[in-house]
Amino acid sequence: QKEVEQNSGPLSVPEGAIASLNCTYSDRGSQSFFWYRQYSGKSPELIMFIYSNGDKEDGRFTAQLNKASQYVSLLIRDSQPSDSATYLCAVYNQGGKLIFGQGTELSVKP
Amino acid sequence: DTEVTQTPKHLVMGMTNKKSLKCEQHMGHRAMYWYKQKAKKPPELMFVYSYEKLSINESVPSRFSPECPNSSLLNLHLHALQPEDSALYLCASSQVLSLAKNIQYFGAGTRLSVL
Numbered sequence: 001q002k003e004v005e006q007n008s009g010p011l012s013v014p015e016g017a018i019a020s021l022n023c024t025y026s027d028r029g030s031q032s033f034f035w036y037r038q039y040s041g042k043s044p045e046l047i048m049f050i051y052s053n054g055d056k057e058d059g060r061f062t063a064q065l066n067k068a069s070q071y072v073s074l075l076i077r078d079s080q081p082s083d084s085a086t087y088l089c090a091v092y093n094q095g096g097k098l099i100f101g102q103g104t105e106l107s108v109k110p
Numbered sequence: 111d112t113e114v115t116q117t118p119k120h121l122v123m124g125m126t127n128k129k130s131l132k133c134e135q136h137m138g139h140r141a142m143y144w145y146k147q148k149a150k151k152p153p154e155l156m157f158v159y160s161y162e163k164l165s166i167n168e169s170v171p172s173r174f175s176p177e178c179p180n181s182s183l184l185n186l187h188l189h190a191l192q193p194e195d196s197a198l199y200l201c202a203s204s205q206v207l208s209l210a211k212n213i214q215y216f217g218a219g220t221r222l223s224v225l
Binding site for chain 2: 042
């Protein structure tokens with residue numbers, strides 16, 4: 001089992017819709033969870049982090065964490081073509097390393 | 111300001127060349143990281159420095175040699191690379207090396223091509 005798993009996509013949504021990105025992790029002791037956005041040919045950019053169970057909202061983005069189910073998600077409301085990118089879920093393991101999922105490619109169609 | 115600066119942006123080198131990648135941050139962060147990223151793959155950790163000391167080496171071949179001359183600067187020295195080492199090399203920094211609430215900020219990366 002991979003430490004961090006994401007659906008690779010591509011996930012295609014129409015402009016204005018809600019995009020839902022999912023991530024599961026295997027280390028029950030993980031405390032910190034991150035979502036990075038990466039445009040093609042660019043470096044990862046942090047968009048959300050979450051440490052506690054529940055929801056965290058920042059503008060059009062909502063991160064959801066369920067530690068019991070070992071599940072993290074990212075919702076993007078009112079999706080825009082500029083949101084088209086690869087979204088990387090990342091989780092610290094007990095060894096102190098930030099482990100990335102394979103990334104979900106999101107395509108927002110005008 | 112969460113800026114991590116990497117130079118050069120692009121680098122082409124032959125298999126017999128010696129070159130260096132440079133990374134700089136002025137956020138007062140005491141942990142710095144090198145990652146390698148191939149196309150359509152997530153970043154792979156190579157090295158971690160904490161308080162200018164090497165903390166993690168992910169069994170990286172010796173043709174990659176990291177150096178942390180001071181708390182703001184991180185170098186990656188390259189020698190006798192192979193074509194399969196062509197990738198995007200990313201530097202990141204965070205306040206400290208810890209498990210909790212430790213946000214890593216990435217530089218723009220150096221796109222390396224080995225001919």
